[in-house]
Amino acid sequence: MDWLKIFRAEKKSSAQTAKERLLITVAHQRQGEGNGLHFLPRLREELLAVVRKYVQVPDEAVQFNVQRDEGLEVLELNITLPEKERRGGVASH
Amino acid sequence: MAKVIVVTSGKGGVGKTTTSASLGTGLADRGHKTAVIDFDVGLRNLDLIMGVERRVVYDFVNVIQGEATLKQALIKDKQSDKLFILAASQTRDKDALTQDGVGRVMDELRAEFDYVICDSPAGIEKGAFMAMYFADEAFVVTNPEVSSVRDSDRVLGILAAKSRRAEQGGDRIKEHLVLTRYNAERVAKGEMLSVEDVKEILAIPLLGVIPESPAVLSSSNAGVPVIRDMTSDAGLAYTDLIARFLGEDRPHRFLAPHKKSLFGKWFGER
Numbered sequence A: 001m002d003w004l005k006i007f008r009a010e011k012k013s014s015a016q017t018a019k020e021r022l023l024i025t026v027a028h029q030r031q032g033e034g035n036g037l038h039f040l041p042r043l044r045e046e047l048l049a050v051v052r053k054y055v056q057v058p059d060e061a062v063q064f065n066v067q068r069d070e071g072l073e074v075l076e077l078n079i080t081l082p083e084k085e086r087r088g089g090v091a092s093h
Numbered sequence B: 001m002a003k004v005i006v007v008t009s010g011k012g013g014v015g016k017t018t019t020s021a022s023l024g025t026g027l028a029d030r031g032h033k034t035a036v037i038d039f040d041v042g043l044r045n046l047d048l049i050m051g052v053e054r055r056v057v058y059d060f061v062n063v064i065q066g067e068a069t070l071k072q073a074l075i076k077d078k079q080s081d082k083l084f085i086l087a088a089s090q091t092r093d094k095d096a097l098t099q100d101g102v103g104r105v106m107d108e109l110r111a112e113f114d115y116v117i118c119d120s121p122a123g124i125e126k127g128a129f130m131a132m133y134f135a136d137e138a139f140v141v142t143n144p145e146v147s148s149v150r151d152s153d154r155v156l157g158i159l160a161a162k163s164r165r166a167e168q169g170g171d172r173i174k175e176h177l178v179l180t181r182y183n184a185e186r187v188a189k190g191e192m193l194s195v196e197d198v199k200e201i202l203a204i205p206l207l208g209v210i211p212e213s214p215a216v217l218s219s220s221n222a223g224v225p226v227i228r229d230m231t232s233d234a235g236l237a238y239t240d241l242i243a244r245f246l247g248e249d250r251p252h253r254f255l256a257p258h259k260k261s262l263f264g265k266w267f268g269e270r
């Protein structure tokens, strides 16, 4: 068995992981804004304003979650309705 | 009510972020609800070292400026329910860290967490100052090297004179020395300052010595704090350090050069 090869392969894999992580991070950084989603605070404000035309919700009612992978970015949006208003017309998700 | 801990050094690149990541992870793994905050506005790195860089939506400055709530900005660790990360802004400048703003976020964090770890940027300007201002305790990260020791001494002076505790005349900030990148072989050869030397000069209690270790690089490659690598000397040293911080009595390890391993003997290591 070639032990050296095993050790080398192991080393390479950690560096490879590092490189893959960096490629994604740096690509986002180069879009000019730190995470490429600099519009999120404004989007959230506007969404809150729209939701509030129909239901009174607290500031935390609108939540975002972002997952990134190579070439794929998922923005998950949750709007939590207050208990009493739940029968009202706005659906969550 | 949380304890606020600043991880600071003055000098750059001595291991503050490495220490903050392992400290936060270690405290959370011991059951304490912990938040780790990156104060390095413009040069954030804690997210990478803790492996959450793809999940940053909001940052510290968004919270200060009311563009997001703290709850929205805190990123929960994938492995621990007790560990949260607040990323630094990559696009604003340090002036966004106003004393009022940081103070408000700190108050909110204090109410929610057991420990708040502030990863300071290098230097002694705004970002570093804001990271230390609200602290109850300070981890002074130092390398056994002349410029690092001098800078640590400078930082100790600032902690004692300009922090909120200093201004309000309360108890002084509790200081802990964390000596990192320690190379026992070089110390033995007289090429590097020893623990004793550094303790003597800085005159603050030693919390732990973290050896220079290749595991630190592989851990940051993977985005998993080195404390989670329990096969590594640095991981074990950080585990000991946290146990000590929590009041346990743990002898210092890794202060003496490696004994010749059997492997080394076969291959004529000397």
Ligand SMILES: Nc1ncnc2c1ncn2[C@@H]1O[C@H](COP(=O)(O)OP(=O)(O)OP(=O)(O)O)[C@@H](O)[C@H]1O
Binding pocket: B009, B011, B012, B013, B014, B015, B016, B017, B018, B019, B040, B120, B121, B122, B180, B181, B182, B210, B211, B212, B213, B214, B216, B217, B220, B234
């Ligand atoms: N115990 C150690 N053994 C080997 N390398 C280490 C050790 N601690 C830190 N390093 C390395 O030193 C470098 C600086 O570490 P780190 O980023 O934690 O320092 P820092 O004080 O946060 O830097 P900055 O001042 O830029 O914020 C990194 O490349 C890290 O991998």
Ligand SMILES: [Mg+2]
Binding pocket: B016, B017, B018, B040, B045, B119, B120, B121
């Ligand atoms: Mg750092």
